[in-house]
Amino acid sequence: MIVWIRTFQLGIKNLLLHPMRSMLTMLGILIGVFSVITLLAIGDGISEQAQKQIEDLGAENIMIRTIKPPSEAGANFREIKMYGITRAEQRLIERTIPTIKNVIPIRELPMKFSYQGNPNVKPIDGRLVGCTSDYQSVNRLEMARGHFLTPREVERKLPVCVIAGVLADKLFPSEDPIKKQIFMPEKGQFYEIVGVLKYRDATAAIGGSLAAQDFSYDVYIPITAMESRMGDQEVKRASGSFSVDHFELSQLTVQVADIKNIQEISDLVKNTLLRDKPLRQDFAIIVPYELIKRAEATRQVFLIFLAVIAGISLLVGGIGIMNIMLATVTERTREIGIRRALGAKQGDIVRQFLVETVVLSIFGGIIGIVLGCLATFLVVPIRDRLAYFRPDIFEGLPPEIQNMTPNIVLMSVPISFGISVAVGIVFGLYPAIRAAKMDPIEALRHE
């Protein structure tokens, strides 16, 4: 033990004789470890963000979305388009698939909202969502004030609504929105506000099947009231054209009893919907659980990719160390000869040079870890600066990066430390053995 401590002291002393060279030698390992720590932290931050957004959709849910078919060229401008999932199909699914816990029908419409007590505010574009009381738990909506739609309100088709926090702030900048009437100019209808939601981040877009959802301007009303007061037809007027959409539901969210059956249930739902009209293309089935699993796999690939990059940079760093150590061994041939003549065993020489390499790589590793952790904390301030000074560039970034906070992956610290020690040993061994195998007589004669 004492021997090792002494060798360690000697090694540090020898390295300090050439501080510049030692630092440059360290650089390879330093950069390797630095990139392992920061890349893993950023990668973990991004995938966690994506994961969270997918999980917000609910792992135990299956979503069946109505898709509006593309309008055919030269279509009759007075045509009524009928498409989408129907209430009849909802009942069919509820009654024929026993492993389903719950089915929530949803109907969404783009809508303008205003408040007549505040004439200064122009009607605000938002989204009207007809739903049942279960919608709150499935979408994890949190209340800021009041309550969400109750089963009783849904059953009795009451003209009440719950509005999103951002919309409430815009419509009622100086008033309490509860018990106020929100007005929809397009429909000419009033709804009484019974609850206000907390702010909520937008969900991620998933492939082509589900657009990113922004909940900031949502108004929730009982789907029963929507049906009875607005019907199923939406009239759209544009210059020179007039079209009518007829759809009953925008989405069915199916909660399954056991997540293990989720794939089978989603196949059953699909077959049920395709039974009478096998060619229909007006719906899509989204299984967030599948997406989560796919995201997990992507994450694994991403991590492997990062590990390969880090491995390459550590390899390069190791070769750099070996190169310098070989040169050092040649340069110190005479010293090796003297030490051998004065009684150093081959093992002593191996230990001396190995310790120097390991000290270099350990210090490189430690500095890399420290700098990597510091850089991780700098990511968020730098991104905020970018958002402030160059919002044009910032807006172009994917939402995962805009919202991501890097997480230092705890395991990456000991792993990268271990790797730097291992690199020191592996790449230090050859120069050290070469030093020890030198003939002491030749080494003493070396100039």
Added chain:
Amino acid sequence: MNLAVQIRELTKHYVLKSETVRALRGVSFDVPEGDYVAIMGPSGSGKSTLLNLLGCLDRPTSGSFILGGDDVARMSDDQLSAIRASRIGFVFQSYNLIPQLTVVENIEVPLYYMGQLNAKTKKRCRELAEMVGLGERLGHRPAQLSGGQQQRVAIARSLVNNPQFILADEATGNLDSVTTDEILALFHRLNENGVTIIMVTHEDEVAEHAKRVIRLRDGLIQVDERNKQRKTTFGQHAAKMAQIDLNSTDPVATSS
């Protein structure tokens, strides 16, 4: 009288590409403790080969080499290293101090490899440095010292392990005549203190200080005789070297 070195029929052959070079062809001699031997000979006589064998840096092809009672001719590399650390004191022509170490650290090196470096032996290292007149320069590095001073450090280093003998290889070859005188006076005084010295040299003026001269030629001993006109006087520069007393320093307990 105990023998420091006993050599019997020592041969050393080097196998080069096509021929075998027989550097030593059967050399036998004894060195009793307290002797002062000069090994001489022209280049190619086997002088360096004998030196390497005496220094346990190399192994003979045949023959025996008893050092302090142990036959070192058949020892492994690690065993030879241990022998070098504990029983031999090297003094080289080019001093061979380690440049990044201080005077006192250079003296400590053999103890380091013997595993005997502790407070007590460190004290002895300082005493040895003082003995050779470098007490004021313990923290200096070799580059800050003159050639004579460096060689005195090397001699102090060679004494630190209480060796069976000091092996000096052209120890004065790089020094001017005044400094040579100083170093030879130091050797002389050490020998008077009981230290066995074997020196390899090609200079008659150096050899005439030894008690005994062995001349090699073509790998064999040509002459092995007592030095009848031994020179024991030194110039006044060397006077202080003639005053030193090795016994004033604490000996290091060694395994030998």
